[in-house]
Amino acid sequence: MKFGVVTFPGSNCDYDSYAAVRFILGEEVEFLWHKSEDLLGCDAVILPGGFAHGDYLRAGAIARFSPIMDKVVKYAHTGGVVIGICNGFQVLTESGLLPGALIRNDHLRFSCKFVHLRVENNESKFTSVCKKGEVLKIPIAHGEGNYYHFDEDISTLEDSGRVVFRYATPEGEVTDEANPNGSINNIAGITNEGGNVLGMMPHPERAVEDILGSSDGLRVFESLRACFGSSKKVVAS
């Protein structure tokens, strides 16, 4: 399968995402400049972490008007796979592809550390190789990752299995102490109604090799590959 990684001015995890897909997962990947209007036939589009357009006004608020976002939104509406990681999640909520908003962390500090995520739904395209309840160790790095949504809308998300990841203890217990930013119901990642758009604050692309402290993030990319199949050619020796 072929991934595309969007680079906005201010993206800083675009190369990490590219490297995770190309060198660790071993699939095709292309950079997509934010002013481009061509997704280059990518099967899955990654909106990476960083500070797109300086995060001026609100995180993701300006990025949603980058020319490529028109194409990304149209692609998502026709069932195309889109993953927003950290700043990319903020772009997805600002662009209306995912509900809710990501507001300032409740403790007001930028948080950069490993957290544990419990896989709440393993029937999503993004978690198909995980077990339900499995705990993934993946880092966060954000100041505005506090997922907020009004009560009645949260129940809709919860009831339809759209909460994919929740902050938990290493043992998989969802507690206040395990919540790094004040997110409602410890929500760390959600999908859209169609299940083809994922937004998550933690960085799976930063946890793809043991030398990085964890390779659990690879599970997200492997899940997608399991859905699409590999495009890797078998080379005769």
Place this chain on the structure above:
Amino acid sequence: MMAENKRAVVFVRLKDGVLDPQGVTIGKALQQMGYDDFVSVRTGKFFELEINDSNGDIDKKIDEVCSKLLANPVIERYTVERD
């Protein structure tokens, strides 16, 4: 002679019930400073727009830019003051 540009000021506030960690922290600082009269603080933003209104439909446009860009309607509300 060119008509003088008009001005609008947009105030963006968090909706009631949306947590404002900055406001809470500022409120605590006021308490620590001994200003017990101020029981809560909510923060917000304002934008000054200078306008050269060529088509006369500026109210509609102000409303558009507020809801599309200046405010996030999921968590914020806005008010506009015109000169």
